[in-house]
Amino acid sequence: MPMLxxxxxxxxxxxxxxxxxxxxxxxxLDPPWSTAFKGEKVTLTCRISHSPxxxxxxxxxxxxxxxxxxxxxxxxxxxxxxxxxxGSSLSDAVHVExxxxxxxxxxxxxxxxxxxxxxxxxxKENEKAREKxxxxxxxxxxNSYNLDFITVNSVSRxxxxxxxxxxxxxxxxxSIKRNSKPLNIQxxxxxxxxxxxxxxxxxxxxxxxxxxxxxxxxxxxPEVQLQFxxxxxxxTLGSGWSTSPELQIPAMWTEDSGSYWxxxxxxxxxxxKRSLTSQIRVQRVPVxxxxxxxxxxxxxxxxxxxxxxxxxxxxxxxxxxFSWHKEGRVRSLGRKTQRSLLAELHxxxxxxxxxxxxxxxxxxxxxxxxxxxxxxxxxxxVSHPILxxxxxxxxxxxxxxLELHCESLRGSPPILYRFYHEDVTLGNSSATSGGGAxxxxxxxxxxxxxxxxxxxxGLGAQHSHGVSLRVTVPVSRPILTLRAPxxxxxxxxxLELHCESLRGSFPILYWFYHEDDTxxxxxxxSGGGAxxxxxxxxxxxxxxxxxxxxGLGAQRSEVVTFSVTGTSRNRTGLTTAGVTGLxxxxxxxxxxxxxxxxxxxxxxxxxxxxxxxxxxHSPSECQEPSSSRPxxxxxxxxxxxxxxxxxxxEPMYSNVNPEDSNLIYSHIWSIQHTKENxxxxxxxxxxxxxxxxxYSELKKKYPDDSAGEARSRxxxxxxxxxxxxxxxxxxxASDH
Numbered sequence: 001m002p003m004l005x006x007x008x009x010x011x012x013x014x015x016x017x018x019x020x021x022x023x024x025x026x027x028x029l030d031p032p033w034s035t036a037f038k039g040e041k042v043t044l045t046c047r048i049s050h051s052p053x054x055x056x057x058x059x060x061x062x063x064x065x066x067x068x069x070x071x072x073x074x075x076x077x078x079x080x081x082x083x084x085x086x087g088s089s090l091s092d093a094v095h096v097e098x099x100x101x102x103x104x105x106x107x108x109x110x111x112x113x114x115x116x117x118x119x120x121x122x123x124k125e126n127e128k129a130r131e132k133x134x135x136x137x138x139x140x141x142x143n144s145y146n147l148d149f150i151t152v153n154s155v156s157r158x159x160x161x162x163x164x165x166x167x168x169x170x171x172x173x174x175s176i177k178r179n180s181k182p183l184n185i186q187x188x189x190x191x192x193x194x195x196x197x198x199x200x201x202x203x204x205x206x207x208x209x210x211x212x213x214x215x216x217x218x219x220x221x222p223e224v225q226l227q228f229x230x231x232x233x234x235x236t237l238g239s240g241w242s243t244s245p246e247l248q249i250p251a252m253w254t255e256d257s258g259s260y261w262x263x264x265x266x267x268x269x270x271x272x273k274r275s276l277t278s279q280i281r282v283q284r285v286p287v288x289x290x291x292x293x294x295x296x297x298x299x300x301x302x303x304x305x306x307x308x309x310x311x312x313x314x315x316x317x318x319x320x321x322f323s324w325h326k327e328g329r330v331r332s333l334g335r336k337t338q339r340s341l342l343a344e345l346h347x348x349x350x351x352x353x354x355x356x357x358x359x360x361x362x363x364x365x366x367x368x369x370x371x372x373x374x375x376x377x378x379x380x381x382v383s384h385p386i387l388x389x390x391x392x393x394x395x396x397x398x399x400x401x402l403e404l405h406c407e408s409l410r411g412s413p414p415i416l417y418r419f420y421h422e423d424v425t426l427g428n429s430s431a432t433s434g435g436g437a438x439x440x441x442x443x444x445x446x447x448x449x450x451x452x453x454x455x456x457x458g459l460g461a462q463h464s465h466g467v468s469l470r471v472t473v474p475v476s477r478p479i480l481t482l483r484a485p486x487x488x489x490x491x492x493x494x495l496e497l498h499c500e501s502l503r504g505s506f507p508i509l510y511w512f513y514h515e516d517d518t519x520x521x522x523x524x525x526s527g528g529g530a531x532x533x534x535x536x537x538x539x540x541x542x543x544x545x546x547x548x549x550x551g552l553g554a555q556r557s558e559v560v561t562f563s564v565t566g567t568s569r570n571r572t573g574l575t576t577a578g579v580t581g582l583x584x585x586x587x588x589x590x591x592x593x594x595x596x597x598x599x600x601x602x603x604x605x606x607x608x609x610x611x612x613x614x615x616x617h618s619p620s621e622c623q624e625p626s627s628s629r630p631x632x633x634x635x636x637x638x639x640x641x642x643x644x645x646x647x648x649x650e651p652m653y654s655n656v657n658p659e660d661s662n663l664i665y666s667h668i669w670s671i672q673h674t675k676e677n678x679x680x681x682x683x684x685x686x687x688x689x690x691x692x693x694x695y696s697e698l699k700k701k702y703p704d705d706s707a708g709e710a711r712s713r714x715x716x717x718x719x720x721x722x723x724x725x726x727x728x729x730x731x732x733a734s735d736h
Contacts, residue, residue: 205317407436500529
């Protein structure tokens with residue numbers, strides 16, 4: 001039972017279906033005039049689009065259900081007629097007028113907005129109408145005189161009133177001028193008034209919005225093209241007119257709040273309709289969940305890189321003001337105002353001073369919201385390190401502890417320092433703070449050379465300049481070597497004293513000593529030591545030593561004892577012959593010893609020979625050989641500055657002193673001066689008119705004696721010279 005009532009209500013209630021639910025039914029007239037004379041019949045046909053309704057059709061008159069019948073019915077009564085089927089919506093109402101008047105004005109049906117309509121002024125069959133005139137709202141239409149019908153262009157639903165006048169002849173006798181009733185042309189809507197539909201009347205700021213201008217074109221005019229436009233507070237939105245009934249707004253902001261409507265028109269611009277106004281209020285959402293992000297990720301940067309500070313919000317609408325801040329700074333680093341959920345601040349080529357804590361803030365009028373703090377670290381590549389030496393003294397010595405200190409004045413710790421000697425790694429040390437690092441080295445002679453270091457904190461190693469180190473080695477105890485021409489050194493030989501320290505830094509200064517008396521010095525700038533040459537005399541026998549010094553302490557060699565034979569190599573044959581002659585003549589000399597002694601004493605006078613057996617005159621006065629201490633004569637030098645004039649030799653005496661073991665033998669020559677000799681030496685001529693006595697002697701060699709003992713024997717021998725006995729001897733042939 002409830003179901004039947006519902007069906008009955010559905011049938012009996014005329015209603016306007018919503019667009020898009022079902023197609024709209026169309027009601028057609030035949031003949032196609034909305035006004036007819038009383039007594040005539042008009043056929044009504046109900047159609048769906050262009051096809052007749054195939055099921056039962058529901059008919060309505062004056063908005064009331066009238067009957068159910070097939071799709072076509074005939075009517076004779078005036079009224080507003082409508083129809084629909086089970087598969088369609090209710091058609092538009094059509095007013096059909098059945099008039100009792102003799103003159104009527106008929107309009108064609110159907111007529112839509114913008115159509116051209118045909119008007120016909122019609123009299124009854126028994127009355128002939130002529131001189132027809134057409135009027136609109138009481139005004140004669142132009143070019144409308146005496147026409148059976150006229151066309152009115154582009155009619156609209158403006159409630160205009162049309163009528164006509166005509167002269168009617170009754171029974172062909174009486175002419176009467178008649179007026180038709182005013183006619184309101186039934187102009188159907190070409191399309192419905194648009195309705196603006198919005199996705200939300202209170203959108204969230206920043207959210208998208210969709211506007212739809214909704215209308216429905218008459219199914220009888222599907223070929224008509226429509227276009228649409230949207231407005232807010234008299235401002236056109238989008239690009240203006242468009243064939244699309246939709247407008248997409250990507251984001252709505254508070255300033256987008258206002259009155260919205262849309263318009264629909266045909267592309268020919270002859271029909272335009274406007275929707276009702278809709279109020280839209282955009283809602284602003286406060287910012288929340290502000291976050292700061294650093295790029296590169298993690299906030300670890302290298303000096304000179306670019307940094308990006310990204311401030312974002314999870315929620316928040318409208319225009320948002322972003323700002324960036326650094327701890328310790330009063331003013332912000334930057335500020336941006338934009339409609340976005342994030343903003344970026346670029347910091348170019350960061351420096352060490354850019355390290356620290358950062359935060360950002362976001363505000364969209366509800367008050368700033370702060371992000372959490374983010375730590376930014378700026379790592380600095382190491383600069384070229386500086387290598388320095390730290391030693392106990394200015395000049396590094398073998399055995400010193402040398403500290404190699406390497407330091408980069410710039411660079412983020414930790415820094416790894418490596419130390420090199422001639423590009424060979426010595427070691428490394430890490431510094432977790434400033435001040436560099438050190439490496440200790442116990443110096444040896446091999447540690448001289450070039451040193452360097454490098455520093456690396458993972459951002460690229462840097463190498464220091466090379467620094468040279470010279471390790472000074474104290475001299476070792478030198479070795480003294482004596483180099484003579486032969487196995488036995490004799491007077492006149494050149495003796496080479498060679499002193500060498502096998503270890504020690506150059507230059508080395510060598511000193512040479514004979515019995516603690518300095519002989520000389522020589523400097524060596526490279527290996528091999530130094531030498532000193534000595535022309536030997538009898539006095540050069542004794543102890544020799546040398547000393548080496550390179551400024552780090554002198555070292556003395558061991559003492560080397562050296563003996564010089566008293567006879568030079570060119571007198572060796574003469575000395576040997578003299579000794580041999582002495583041995584052969586000892587017997588004959590012994591026989592004449594007494595007479596020779598007597599004779600020698602008889603010849604002594606004051607001013608003659610000295611008690612020592614040397615000349616009392618200076619040898620320089622007469623250019624004669626020196627008579628003072630012949631043992632000290634340098635055998636390398638000539639004994640006379642001038643050659644002596646030929647002299648006549650007196651008998652030679654030989655004296656043997658058995659009490660002095662140092663003396664082998666002595667020779668005494670007696671020289672008789674001639675006038676020629678006296679002329680060469682006036683002093684001798686005046687003081688020594690009778691003779692000149694020359695002494696020579698040959699001493700033994702004592703290799704083990706010290707220089708002091710040798711000098712003592714020399715002095716003792718001088719004293720013993722007073723005891724020499726002068727003995728005449730036979731001049732041997734070898735003496736000549």
